Amino acid sequence: MKKLLKKSYVILIAAFIGIFTLAACTNKDDVKSRGSSLGSSADINEDSAKAISIENEEIVNISTSNENKIDIATRIENTSNFDISNILINYEEYDKNKNVISKSQSFLDITLNPNESAHIGFSHVKYADSIKIISYTYILANKSVFVDLKNDSVSITxxxxxIEDSKSYEIxxxxxxxxxxDSxxxxxxxxxxKNTSSKNIGNITLKIGELNENGEYITATDISEYDILKPKEDMEIEIPVSQHAKKIELIGYSYDDVKENSNVKVDIKTHKVEINK
Known part of the structure; x- marks a missing residue:
């Protein structure tokens, strides 16, 4: 079987190798215990939209010897009472004279429930001396939220x-x-x-979240299998885990519904599904 391994741009924070647990997709109560259910996007306003607390909006004295290497990071936390996903951090890179020499983005492909946090890393160009986070975006149910830190403004579209409830799609x-x-x-x-449905499914991708000793996300990994999984059939999938992970969680998965000619993306943390045809 062909396998595909894709890493999100999240810095790996050092931690000892430990025993870990994996929440099964059929046990929804265990997954939901990490956060609340998805908040109503109808209730969001400009004040509540500022959902992310950033530990260091500006990082200075960057080493110029590690061009394009993700060697700097900061901690972010969801301080709202709703779940946020598809978090994109926008930042500017400055030289020693405080001139903007590049504009970049860092993506966190992990849903954060209320009070959950993650470490997100940043790459930079060779002569960058500092970076400053200027804005961020995220998805809340049927809303896209843009928070402009530089101009202190919010846009909600x-x-x-x-997006719909994933109960009938968690198969x-x-x-x-x-x-x-032998490893x-x-x-x-x-x-x-195991495919518990009556459908043929393929292109199965598991999304694995790795956490440090403080229960903070440090990376997310997509692991794919391209073989068709027939009804009631099972298969084994290999999961490479970084040495920095203290614990792992299954935070989502996707598959192709062969009959419906659609791709189904399940977010286990919010129990929502996105269907693309």
Whole structure:
């Protein structure tokens, strides 16, 4: 089977290797215990839209020897009472004379429930001496929110993506992951998944969140299998985990519905689904 490994731009924060748990997609109460249910986007206003607390909006004295390397980071936290996803941080890079020499973005492909936090990393050009976060965007249900920190303004627009409850689309059952006996990498695991539906599904991608010892997200990994999984059929998927992870969580998955010719993306943390045809 072909496998695809994609890493979000999130800095890996050092932590000892530890025992981890994986929340099965069929156990919704365990996943929901990390946060509240999705808030109503109808209630959002300019004040409540400022949902993200950023530990360091400006980072100075950047090393010029690590061009395009993600070697600086800051901690962000969802301080709202609703879930936010598709978080995009926009920042400017400055030289030693405080001139803007580049504008960049860093994407966090993890839904943050209220009071959850993550570490997000930034790359930079060779002569950057500092960076400053100037704005951020996120998705809340059927709304797209843009918060401009530089001009202290907020823009809330309708999100065109079709979002609905994921209950009838959560069709994968999963067992606890286990270590490969023949693995030289102690952080290589396998997990067995089963198609509990009556549909043929393919292009299955698991989204795994890695957390540090403080329960903060440090990275998210997409792991894909391209084989068709028939009804009631199961398969094993290998999960590489970084040495910095203290714990991992299954935070979402996607698959292709062969009959409907659609891609189904399930967010386990909000129990919402996005369907693309």
């Amino acid at each position: 309708k999100n065109s993506a079709k 994968l059952a999963m067992e606890e992951p286990y270590k490969k006996d 030289s990498n102690l952080n290589n695991y396998k997990i067995k998944i």
